Amino acid sequence: MxxxxxxxxxxxxxxxxxxxxxxxxxxxxxxxxxxxxxxxxxxxxxxxxxxxxxxxxxxxxxxxxxxxxxxxQSEAFSIQISTEDQDETDRYWNAIVGNGGAASQCGWCKDKWGVNWQITPRVLTDAVAQGGEVARRAFAAMMPMTKIDVAAIEAAVAGAKAHA
Structure with missing residues (x-):
């Protein structure tokens, strides 16, 4: 290194x-x-x-x-991994949770050593960065999720754009 x-x-x-x-x-x-x-x-x-x-x-x-x-470890520290699509999101989420980890809310999970991870599709971070109604809709769609559903976030963003 x-x-x-x-x-x-x-x-x-x-x-x-x-x-x-x-x-x-x-x-x-x-x-x-x-x-x-x-x-x-x-x-x-x-x-x-x-x-x-x-x-x-x-x-x-x-x-x-x-x-x-x-x-x-605690949720006060986490590692955020930005993903491009649902396949990449699923791959990392499933690797962490499936290797003795645990699912949490809003794209967060914990590995078997207690380290907290945010597996976050770029569509979500881009929507939040836009602010306003787009961010509100994306955030509202994310709140009940464990692993992030990219299609649901994309639908929320599209809905926000249609009503903006």
């Missing part, structure tokens, strides 16, 4: 390496880099345990830190 100016650090209990391998297998432009072992005993690791894993998700540099159960 090149040393980027900014790197996202994600805290894991013990499974940063497994998580990084899953992300690399699931998302394009993703890979596992160096694996660093604890040079000494720490509160979250015994000497020699995998402590830090370098990886990228869709080209974004990250490190996974095995720090133990001190700081659990």
């Amino acid at each position: 090149t040393h980027a100016k900014t790197t996202i650090c994600i805290w894991y209990d013990r499974d940063a390496e497994d998580a990084a391998k899953f992300y690399a297998a699931t998302f394009p432009d993703s890979a596992v880099g160096a694996v660093h072992r604890a040079p000494m005993e720490t509160p979250g690791n015994a000497e020699g345990d995998v402590m830090v894993v370098e990886f990228t998700i869709c080209g974004t540099p990250c490190i996974g830190l095995n720090g133990g159960p001190i700081f659990p």
